[in-house]
Amino acid sequence: MNSKLILVINCGSSSLKFALYSIDHQLLAEGLAESLNSVNAKLHIKLLNTEIKSTLDTKDHQHAIDLLIIELQKTFDLKLELVGIGHRVVHGGESFKQSVIITQEVISEIKNCIPLAPLHNPANLLGINILATLFPKLNQVAVFDTSFHQTMPEHAYTYAIPYKFYKDDGVRRYGFHGTSHRFVTLQASKLLNKQVDTLNLVTAHLGNGASVAAIANGASVDTSMGMTPLEGLVMGTRSGDIDPGLFDYLISKGLSPEDISRTLNKESGLLGISGISNDMRTLCEQAAQGHKLSQLAIDIFCFRLAKYIAAMMVSLTHIDALVFTGGIGENSPLVREKTTDHLLILGFTLDKDLNSLNCSNKVINDADSKNIIVIPTDEELMIVNDTLELIPGTF
Ligand code: AMP
Secondary structure, three states: OOOOEEEEEEEOOOOEEEEEEEOOOOEEEEEEEEOOOOOOOEEEEEEOOOOEEEEEEOOOHHHHHHHHHHHHHOOOOHHHHEEEEEEEEOOOOOOOOOOEEOOHHHHHHHHHOHHHOOOHHHHHHHHHHHHHHHOOOOOEEEEEOOHHHHHOOHHHHOOOOOOHHHHHHOOOOOOOOHHHHHHHHHHHHHHOOOOHHHOOEEEEEEOOOEEEEEEEOOEEEEEOOOOOOOOOOOOOOOOOOOOOHHHHHHHHOOOOHHHHHHHHHHOOHHHHHHOOOOOHHHHHHHHHOOOHHHHHHHHHHHHHHHHHHHHHHOOOOOOOEEEEEHHHHHHOHHHHHHHHHOOHHHOOOEOOOOOOOOOOOEEOEOOOOOOEEEOOOOHHHHHHHHHHHHOOOOO
16 A cells, blocks of 8 residues: 655764654654664664564665665655655754755755764765665755754853854854754643643753753743753763863863863763763662762752753743653653752642653643643654645645
8 A cells, every 4th residue: 555655864973763654643664773884883673563673784874774775665665655854954053943845055054054063964964965866856854953942032042252253153052952842842732722822831851962941932042052962951971061161170181172072072961970871760770779979960960950940931921831851851750850849949849649650741740830741752753744844745
């Protein structure tokens, strides 16, 4: 039976994630390629209808995509059924305020944003080029991590450093995880039965990367990540905010700029404090068994998060809900509880029974509190929706 399909591609520097959806939003296949450009490169594919999982040896992005298309072609008639491809693109700078159909001009603009995301944008472009060669007639859409935050006002996005760095080099706060913050904003609008353009939220995307956003009338007006994803919250391996004076100090201790970058991006955050893991599940287990530095990592994570939620509130005139999402936000009652314990002064209190393991798409606050909701994010679905909206033809 013929159906119409959308392929979602997220090309990283050494990885590739994909998802194949029908245009009525059924997830049909998903998977990832990892350790690309190394001898350990593998492609994992899961077909949802048959529960078949396969793992193949691969090499680089080109080879992984070629293999993926061959494998999918065994079950789907891609040449006939595929109607569009949606790509996650990390940095759209100030050029992209929403998702767009990919043209030569769009490709040039994504290239212009490479200095802002030197690891990510080239990989995203590689994915776009490979698929454009394989399916030259097909519309491809770019969905940017940054575009949802382009509605931030100047006072929220400008750093207090000489203004010429903004004018000449685009140094400003851009924010990331926009696709997730946008998805949960739309879901919250449905759950709370309130028009999205009247909706005020603080959204907390807490995964291995983490950020909060202030949403006023459905639009992002502030967020915790900045020019790069390093700013803001404590994350799996990223430090989040630190004293910029630390750079001078670490340089005086003999660290190179590369050492400092690696330390702050890959060796800090939950991993750096606990010394054992960047995975919140492991830390919760270890803390319960008395591992003091795991407990400290969780405490710092929740305290910083609460501080940032409070900081987001100054951009709003009222709040309809605080939203938790991402792997940690959706699945950790402990993190939600510890964070909310700091927010009593702002009128948030949890109902400890409702704040259970299975509270997806539910309100979890007690009766006297402002709304607190848990909403599973789905960035791939958001990319499917944007792709469907932009490609010509009605489906
Ligand atoms: P993500 O990047 O959204 O996939 O989220 C990954 C993070 O979610 C990791 O730190 C996981 O440890 C965390 N996570 C997933 N499930 C749970 C859980 N049940 N309890 C605590 N953390 C969880």
